[in-house]
Amino acid sequence: HKPLTVHYYLPSWGELDYMPVLFTMHGAERSGLNQINVWKYLAEANGIIVIAPEFSKENGYSENDYQFGGIFTSATFSSLRPLEEWTYCLLEALFDYVKNETGNLSDRYYLFGHSAGGQFVHRFLLAMPDARVNRAVAANPGSWTFPLSEGFAETDSQNYGWPYSIRNVPFSSEENLRRFFMRELYVQIGTEDIVQDAYFPMDNASMAQGNTRFERAHAFYKCCQDVAKKLSTALRIELVEVEGAGHSSAQMVYGNATVSLPQTDARETGNAFDLLFN
Secondary structure, three states, X not given: OOOOEEEEEOOOOOOHHHOOEEEEEOOOOOOHHHHHHHHHHHHHHHOOEEEEEEOOOOOOOOOOOOOOOOOEOOXXXXXXXXXXXXXXXXXXXXXXXXXXXXOOOOOOEEEEEEOHHHHHHHHHHHHOOOOOEEEEEEEOOOOOOEOOOOOEEOOOOOEEOOOOEOOOOOOOOHHHHHHHHOOEEEEEEEOOOOOOOOOOOOOHXXXXXXXXXXXXXXXXXHHHHHHHHHOOOOOOOEEXXXXXXXXXXXXXXXXXXOOOXXXXXXXXXXXXXXXXXX
């Protein structure tokens, strides 16, 4: 495996043994420090261990390695890597390492990701059915993997597999989809995340999901509802809108479009902290 930089925050009080462990996944700017900065005040006030792995380009993590989990050897998505080489496996190993280093006794962890991190989070849950995740929030991803084993077909007569659907991957079974739908996953989207910024995926398969991140989140959620219905299985995944929020980690964590840190009392409806911990 390539080297991995890990940022962390440990509260200055309380017993580390019994604190919840949160993994927070950065966006395409690849800064674990950004994620620590948006979570640390809530972590300090509420006694939460925060771990922010940093999948930097300097250490060799491409978009294929980070957002798409390194499941395939390259972005042509033709040759699968063995499971133990997937980037996703690093999170489970890191959880064991954190527990070992801190004496923490948690048997599960919490997971948040913003933007590219939101891409990471929902694909991680699809690909790793046994991952020890308690609850997860995928906030404002730019593209989604639709839970369609037959592929994501759209207007240019292409039928897309990974990373836009689960057509050509080893975890596309009905049983795995049922397990994915039973995850406590929140699809969190800012109502003002409607700008096609520099990080907004513009390839054909992404554009077929919608013209904004807001549209794409709704399209993904509706697809989950449709497939769950078709499989006659329960769906625990929920869609949560954050009123007025744009493409900002802090706004999603606090559910507040005007938050300015440090604040710990600025949480409003649909904030990621309460979705995860309350």
